[in-house]
Amino acid sequence: xxxxxxxxxxxxxxxxxxxxxxxxxxxxxxxxxxxxxxxxxxxxxxxxxxxxxxxxxxxxxxxxxxxxxxxxxxxxxxxxxxxxxxxxxxxxxxxxxxxxxxxxxxxxxxxxxxxxxxxxxxxxxxxxxxxxxxxxxxxxxxxxxxxxxxxxxxxxxxxxxxxxxxxxxxxxxxxxxxxxxxxxxxxxxxxxxxxxxxxxxxxxxxxxxxxxxxxxxxxxxxxxx
Amino acid sequence: xxxxxxxxxxxxxxxxxxxxxxxxxxxxxxxxxxxxxxxxxxxxxxxxxxxxxxxxxxxxxxxxxxxxxxxxxxxxxxxxxxxxxxxxxxxxxxxxxxxxxxxxxxxxxxxxxxxxxxxxxxxxxxxxxxxxxxxxxxxxxxxxxxxxxxxxxxxxxxxxxxxxxxxxxxxxxxxxxxxxxxxxxxxxxxxxxxxxxxxxxxxxxxxxxxxxxxxxxxxxxxxxx
Amino acid sequence: xxxxxxxxxxxxxxxxxxxxxxxxxxxxxxxxxxxxxxxxxxxxxxxxxxxxxxxxxxxxxxxxxxxxxxxxxxxxxxxxxxxxxxxxxxxxxxxxxxxxxxxxxxxxxxxxxxxxxxxxxxxxxxxxxxxxxxxxxxxxxxxxxxxxxxxxxxxxxxxxxxxxxxxxxxxxxxxxxxxxxxxxxxxxxxxxxxxxxxxxxxxxxxxxxxxxxxxxxxxxxxxxx
Amino acid sequence: xxxxxxxxxxxxxxxxxxxxxxxxxxxxxxxxxxxxxxxxxxxxxxxxxxxxxxxxxxxxxxxxxxxxxxxxxxxxxxxxxxxxxxxxxxxxxxxxxxxxxxxxxxxxxxxxxxxxxxxxxxxxxxxxxxxxxxxxxxxxxxxxxxxxxxxxxxxxxxxxxxxxxxxxxxxxxxxxxxxxxxxxxxxxxxxxxxxxxxxxxxxxxxxxxxxxxxxxxxxxxxxxx
DNA sequence: TATGAATGAGTCTTCATTCAT
DNA sequence: CATGAATGAAGACTCATTCAT
Numbered sequence: 001x002x003x004x005x006x007x008x009x010x011x012x013x014x015x016x017x018x019x020x021x022x023x024x025x026x027x028x029x030x031x032x033x034x035x036x037x038x039x040x041x042x043x044x045x046x047x048x049x050x051x052x053x054x055x056x057x058x059x060x061x062x063x064x065x066x067x068x069x070x071x072x073x074x075x076x077x078x079x080x081x082x083x084x085x086x087x088x089x090x091x092x093x094x095x096x097x098x099x100x101x102x103x104x105x106x107x108x109x110x111x112x113x114x115x116x117x118x119x120x121x122x123x124x125x126x127x128x129x130x131x132x133x134x135x136x137x138x139x140x141x142x143x144x145x146x147x148x149x150x151x152x153x154x155x156x157x158x159x160x161x162x163x164x165x166x167x168x169x170x171x172x173x174x175x176x177x178x179x180x181x182x183x184x185x186x187x188x189x190x191x192x193x194x195x196x197x198x199x200x201x202x203x204x205x206x207x208x209x210x211x212x213x214x215x216x217x218x219x220x221x222x223x224x225x
Numbered sequence: 226x227x228x229x230x231x232x233x234x235x236x237x238x239x240x241x242x243x244x245x246x247x248x249x250x251x252x253x254x255x256x257x258x259x260x261x262x263x264x265x266x267x268x269x270x271x272x273x274x275x276x277x278x279x280x281x282x283x284x285x286x287x288x289x290x291x292x293x294x295x296x297x298x299x300x301x302x303x304x305x306x307x308x309x310x311x312x313x314x315x316x317x318x319x320x321x322x323x324x325x326x327x328x329x330x331x332x333x334x335x336x337x338x339x340x341x342x343x344x345x346x347x348x349x350x351x352x353x354x355x356x357x358x359x360x361x362x363x364x365x366x367x368x369x370x371x372x373x374x375x376x377x378x379x380x381x382x383x384x385x386x387x388x389x390x391x392x393x394x395x396x397x398x399x400x401x402x403x404x405x406x407x408x409x410x411x412x413x414x415x416x417x418x419x420x421x422x423x424x425x426x427x428x429x430x431x432x433x434x435x436x437x438x439x440x441x442x443x444x445x446x447x448x449x450x
Numbered sequence: 451x452x453x454x455x456x457x458x459x460x461x462x463x464x465x466x467x468x469x470x471x472x473x474x475x476x477x478x479x480x481x482x483x484x485x486x487x488x489x490x491x492x493x494x495x496x497x498x499x500x501x502x503x504x505x506x507x508x509x510x511x512x513x514x515x516x517x518x519x520x521x522x523x524x525x526x527x528x529x530x531x532x533x534x535x536x537x538x539x540x541x542x543x544x545x546x547x548x549x550x551x552x553x554x555x556x557x558x559x560x561x562x563x564x565x566x567x568x569x570x571x572x573x574x575x576x577x578x579x580x581x582x583x584x585x586x587x588x589x590x591x592x593x594x595x596x597x598x599x600x601x602x603x604x605x606x607x608x609x610x611x612x613x614x615x616x617x618x619x620x621x622x623x624x625x626x627x628x629x630x631x632x633x634x635x636x637x638x639x640x641x642x643x644x645x646x647x648x649x650x651x652x653x654x655x656x657x658x659x660x661x662x663x664x665x666x667x668x669x670x671x672x673x674x675x
Numbered sequence: 676x677x678x679x680x681x682x683x684x685x686x687x688x689x690x691x692x693x694x695x696x697x698x699x700x701x702x703x704x705x706x707x708x709x710x711x712x713x714x715x716x717x718x719x720x721x722x723x724x725x726x727x728x729x730x731x732x733x734x735x736x737x738x739x740x741x742x743x744x745x746x747x748x749x750x751x752x753x754x755x756x757x758x759x760x761x762x763x764x765x766x767x768x769x770x771x772x773x774x775x776x777x778x779x780x781x782x783x784x785x786x787x788x789x790x791x792x793x794x795x796x797x798x799x800x801x802x803x804x805x806x807x808x809x810x811x812x813x814x815x816x817x818x819x820x821x822x823x824x825x826x827x828x829x830x831x832x833x834x835x836x837x838x839x840x841x842x843x844x845x846x847x848x849x850x851x852x853x854x855x856x857x858x859x860x861x862x863x864x865x866x867x868x869x870x871x872x873x874x875x876x877x878x879x880x881x882x883x884x885x886x887x888x889x890x891x892x893x894x895x896x897x898x899x900x
Numbered sequence: 901t902a903t904g905a906a907t908g909a910g911t912c913t914t915c916a917t918t919c920a921t
Numbered sequence: 922c923a924t925g926a927a928t929g930a931a932g933a934c935t936c937a938t939t940c941a942t
Contacts, residue, residue, distance in 0.1 A: 019905085037353055040265030043932060050305055054907045059934065117265050118350070125343070126263065138409075165415050169402075169423055176401035177394075184363065190390050205430035268915060279924045280917085290916065472926090488801055490715030504928045506920060509913065513721050566802070575793070576713065576801050588859075619852075619873055626851035627844075634813065638839050648844055655880035718936060729903045730938085740937065 039126040098155040102200040110178040117182035229307035264351040298348045323380040327425040489576040523573045548605040552650040563632035714801040748798045773830040777875040788857035
């Protein structure tokens, strides 16, 4: 394999390669460092060290510590978005049922958070972000809610009438709970498989629940003995 | 000299009083400051200022900045626990239905987070806590899950067979989502009232959902057209 | 002597003393350091070292390096102004002649610059000052020019008709040349005494020179052989 | 390859040419950058950028940032010297009077400083120069003073008996004041034309002033009323 | 010779913590 | 016990200079 590769690139690796690779190394290092120490205690020197470059090099690629966090967050938003759309495409193509769809969604989001469970929260909650980025995060979530709502419309067993609100609650629930499980999995209480199933069940039950129109009426006759 | 002083301020409160009050002032100030600036940027000097004491006095009562955060977190755990037990007691006494119970629970937790929505997250996620405290937080949550499970056992419409797991999921869901709503309420999409209802609905549907025993079978016949 | 002092201040030195003294020490150190290294290379750590305080203490009294430079410059402006007014008062009171007045003025300014000849220039030219301060410097010079002009009006031998312009030129000339002599005195060529005399002479000649009204006419008949 | 290239650019300048041109470009860029940002903030990268060469190339021609400043200063010294000699030659040839000569001198020096008024001061005052260069600057001034003294000797109306000292004062005065006016011209107070005339007048008055031999005697009878 | 990515010492500044009064 | 001036380690960031290509 190496031989073949060398025949294709006979003399030296493409000139511009280092730059891209360095950016990636720095971001990977930053992800580790922020994950481990949090934003404030994740120093640029530590990031540079872990990336195996000097502090000067780090600042040749990013103008500030904040810029690193923003780059990381933008990557995360794009990844999440891509994943969501892949999921929707898949679901529409395969014509799985609601239950399978939710199971898939939960599984995907749990996978996403399994790598660096704390990173996303650190970036969103702990980092002083420019307003622009803050908006982007909120918009990404709203878009996700709408996308999910659009998909839900295709399933006849979804009884919920306010699909946008339901989509939002679904997205937030999945987001929060998969994040929590990824960060502190209590495998003694619940295996990963089980967790996914329970969550999918909760969502399915919620979405297919046929509700009375005015709520807060105590469902009659159901009292503890 | 001491004698003279006592004659001028005769009703001077008992020895331990001042200390207790000062501790409270410091913690109240710390809560404000951490909420506003985050843990790292919440400086001890700012806390002392806001508490109306000198930095020296602050260090007379707390050995370090971390100790303040730990004390705050311990208070929070105790408060939450107390609130939970009040709720359980109330539910058992009043014999409301499951729906009302969940509604009450969600309302209570949302209230708890409404005061300083970010504080809890800051303390748990942003603060480098000693392992001991971290464990205490997790244990508190498990205890809460068990308590909730115990209550759920009293409602016949709860079909779920693994009550401890269900309790855990309920606690985590309520915790996560009320926190999110308190921190970033999107009142345009969903009013507070509506949010509480939706969440209670989701939990009610989940708990009263009668499930097949092996999951991940696509629920038959429910495909998008 | 010590004994007497102790009887007068029996227990401890006045509480607030340290602060004022520390500010002075820092400014004195800063003056030395800027004089020696220039503004950019005059580091705050060096200033703190020379002042015998820690860098933290320095920043307790001054919010930034710039603030130190500004404080130094403000002192200089005030000193110069005071000196100028003392001189004017003295001249009016003593009724010395123009020559003596100029001699006194030059002597005073030379003394002012003898301590730290480069400092003033460093502060004015080398330091990125806030606009406000820059204006203050220019205004101080204009005020000085007007004050000098006012004094010159009292001397009948002053033939110059545009006293404000003359005052400005006098101030600038004295300022520049005393600064230069203080910074690089070439005592071989000209003693300090001699320098003062020459400069006073030049100014006296200028002020009492009776001029034709349109200038740039080659004064007729005076060519090199 | 080289051959082909030469055919396309046949008149390619002789070997040393590029190097010379590059040096000039770098120095021109450095002059701009230092003038704009000062010495400390005038970074070598900015200089290279503005010169249109890489930072590596810059260091091929100059061993250090300081070397660039020194080269610039040496050029300035040579320019000034050349200008002075042109002026002297002109004055001797044209046989203008003293007044015209001084007017020409002042005009020439003001022109010299008008292009980059701050540069010279930056180089002399703000740059940590090797002692050798500092001496060169002082010597250049002394030489100028002697040259001026030599010229003054030709004018019979010059009464001053210590021509070398007078020359030195003239040179310093012109140098300082033209620099000041070029850097901060207060055209409201005095037009450029007027400034030149006033300064020439001051020098003429000084040089043609017939003085008593012992100074500091209050010129008799001239007191403010 | 030209290039420009990489280097790392050095800068300003902050803030948890101590200790003399 | 209360105070708050003093401390100094540590962090974000800059820039003169080097060296592999």
